[in-house]
Amino acid sequence: MNGEWLIRGRDGRLSVYLMAQDAVLWRAEELAGGAWTAARRIGGDRRLSSVAGIGRGADGYTHLAAWSPTPSGGAELVHTTHFRPLLAPLDWAPAGHPDGKGGITGGPAVAVDDQGRGHVFARNEGGGVSKLAQKYKGGWHPWRDLKGADLQGPPAAVPGRAGRMEVYAAGSGTLQYWRQEEPATRFDLVEAVECEARPGTLRALATSDESTTLFFTDGSDRLCVWRPGTKPVPLLSAAGPGPVAATRAAIDGHDCTLVAQRSAGSGRVVFAAYPSEQEELGASWTESGPALPDDALVSLARDADGRVVAATLSPSGGQLLLSRQKDEAGLALGAWQAV
Template identity: 65%
Template sequence: MNGDWLIRGRDGRLAVYLMSDDAVLCRAEHVPGGPWEAPRGVGGDQRLHQVLAVGQGANGYAHLASWRPTSREAAALVHSTHFRPLLAPLDWAPVGHPDKTGDRTGTPAVAVDAQGRAHVFVRNSGAGLSMVAQKEKGGWDPWRDLKGQGVEGPPVAAAGASGCVEAFAVGSDGLLHWRQEGPGAQPVLQEPVKTPVRPGTLRALATSAEHVTLFYTDDAGDLCAWRPGGEPVAVLAAAGPGPVAAIRTRLDGHDCTLLAQRSASGRVAFAAYPTERESAGAWWTESGPQLPADAGVALAKDHEDRVVAAALSPSTGLLQLTRRKDEPGLALTAWQTV
């Protein structure tokens, strides 16, 4: 899964998305802060490949993208919108293929602009990046080739505070970055950043009115932060091999960025530092039980604006949660299986 698979809907309920065989499932709180419903299928009865991208707009709507097999050696991307966690999402609708036809080309990423339009990014067969975006009044624009070379691993995308969309990927020239110059504009490839990046470790987060911060692991195993216009900064050694989860929150009255990652020991590791002040330093603190090797970690805020951390194992479907206590620092409740 690519993106924030743990979300708070516009009705305050938390929901998670997960893959199961050839379908996408959703689990949601029955009431905000209450017990969780059983998993339900998303988007109708179409068969899907085991890949999912999730993006959420400022209106709280979740946008999902996946690949659907169309023949033995061909596939097409599909999209669904989920307006509220306990409502049925829209059926999967085709959005085409970056090369018009062919097999899967990579894991997609989804971002949603200020107008609520989903933007789906995916590697194309030429190892560049392509994008398709919703029209403001329904339907989809044509696929656009955004260029770039040697794209490896899943791209990531996010909307900044302005509502303009940015995308990032690992390429043969280093770190690749595309940015919209205005609402609805085609994202433009910026100058590549020559820095070593491990594919599959990217995470993008809007950290101020001006910036989207990209987190990634470099070849030395350090978790780094980069904002366009600056130089990458090593924050601390990565706790584990996968992508980090990140969220902005207030800790003891300070605007902080909270990071979470499945550690090499199998537990969830947390670290926090003042937002956009990586030089202040950070350190990991582990929490909770040991997780399966394939477990991912996500962060969100609940109906009371408390940070919630979730760990989800795709192979077992095991979902575990903890919430921040109403105490100084980052005190967490006991992890619970839901």
């Protein structure tokens, strides 16, 4: 999944979403903090291809987008909304193609504005980013080319200040950044910086009411941080491949940013936390839990009580494991539980 796949729903229950062969599966808590349902397929029998994008709105609804093959041999993006964890999501509905028609151009990113409208972003055949936005009263606006150049890997999208959409993407030797100046207005390519960012490692997070932050791995295998208007800075060595999971958390009364990843060395989940937007204070990894399969993924969320919850799951069939923040000083996580 392109985005955090552990999601707290409108009613406080947690759900997990994962690509499995040609479908997206989901599981949900039957009661907040309680037992979980069995895995179920999303959106009927429609076959999917490649990675799916996922985003959560302030209303607690989950939006997903994925590529699906067409009868002509091409592909189109499809979209669904999941309103409540114990209800089935809507069936996948066609959302078109950034270039009108063609094949898969790259993994989509999804974000949701403060009006609950889904926004889908994907690379186009010209190498830039195209955007699709829902209308206020249903349906979609036309695809729009946001420009950009030589993009590699999926973009990262995130709602920023007052619900305006912000998008990051990696190019050849560059990081590129788009945003709306105000919600529901046009997007502009605001900034591009020279930087070697590994494709497929981007993760964006709103780290304050005013700013969003991009996490990525550079060519020296360092986990780096970039906020537009500044230069990218290294935070610590990347523990493994792919993007980190990231969330904000209250630790000893301080607003902190927490990142997590599966360590390629030990196979365990590693965590690092630091005061939000104060990367100069440094951070270090702390290991937790058992060794996991090579393809195990990690995601972070906060539950209905504001506690951090970490989840790990393997697409090859590994068990869903969860760990919750304890009511103790520091970032104290409980024992990992299989569900």
